[in-house]
């Protein structure tokens with residue numbers, strides 16, 4: 583009974599990019615559990631994401647739409663929002679989570695490598711945010727959360743493009759927060775440390791162990807821990823805005 587009334591009261595919609603696995607998948611689960619309708623985006627894993635989406639929809643009685651949308655492509659993002667508009671879907675919370683890493687020396691990066699990282703991790707957030715803002719501003723209501731990285735704060739050797747993209751996302755967060763706070767919209771970023779997902783699968787067992795020894799908490803964070811924290815930020819006072827909050831086990 584309590585569950586049903588909570589969902590009736592809520593009925594809000596969250597759009598999560600990169601929802602097919604890792605942190606995005608955990609985000610979808612926690613928001614569905616709390617009665618939010620979902621718009622889930624991925625790039626190439628639509629079939630797998632559909633399966634997860636079906637389970638969430640059935641288990642938590644929420645609407646879930648799935649799209650394979652390349653967030654680095656402005657035209658694809660515009661097409662997605664035209665489709666959402668045509669179905670009268672309004673986004674209450676946007677979570678820019680899709681991201682890719684590139685590990686290697688800067689001098690070996692091609693223009694294409696560089697562009698792909700910047701367009702996915704930074705321009706993607708611009709394209710989706712630009713699309714949700716008019717409706718949020720008109721309603722004076724909205725939350726934008728950007729999943730960033732501690733490398734955006736301090737930089738990482740062999741991850742220069744990634745660090746630059748996340749540093750840009752941090753600055754995007756702070757600047758946009760100032761621009762849209764008068765319209766009742768909060769914008770924050772979570773700068774994650776090492777989170778146990780496929781993004782780190784290139785590391786050897788020994789490399790992982792040595793990293794865990796550097797982290798005061800002695801272990802990686804889990805996608806569920808990130809999702810729970812993001813949920814707390816998304817549902818806290820909108821007076822919390824313009825922040826880049828580290829979530830890294832005390833690492834950096």
Ligand code: NDP
Pocket residue numbers: 599600601602603604605606623624625626627628651652653654678679680681682702729730731732773774775776777778779780781782
């Ligand atoms: P994963 O590699 O597990 O998942 C990445 C997700 O992003 C997938 O759903 C993938 O979709 C999607 N994606 C990638 N490129 C695009 C694109 N062009 N268009 C749309 N979707 C895309 O990563 P994590 O869960 O680890 O990372 C999520 C976020 O957290 C990223 O922004 C990452 O930078 C950040 N982060 C992660 C850390 C970590 O240690 N894991 C640390 C700090 C930050 P598909 O399955 O279709 O490819």
